[in-house]
Amino acid sequence: MVALTRTLSPALAGERLGAVLMAGLLGLGLLFVSGFAPTVALHNAAHDWRHTHNFPCH
Ligand SMILES: [Zn+2]
Incomplete structure (x- = not known):
């Protein structure tokens, strides 16, 4: 039987988390910079x- 789930090495999982955090930070940065x-x-x-996204505003 073939396993359907893959396991990531801790190094890859950390890299993925870093990429997600950087993308989120960049997105929020663009939002705030363009907002001002x-x-x-x-x-x-x-x-x-x-x-539209129920973000706290005023
Ligand atoms: Zn507003």
Whole structure:
């Protein structure tokens, strides 16, 4: 019988977690940077995204 699950080595699991955390940090950074951008259209886009996703705003 073939095993259906794969096990990751601890090094690969740590690398995956690091990639997920970096992607999340980058995404949140883009959200906040664009949210405080002086360009009205960019600010409104970030603002609308926050409200759509129930992100705390104002
Ligand atoms: Zn708002």
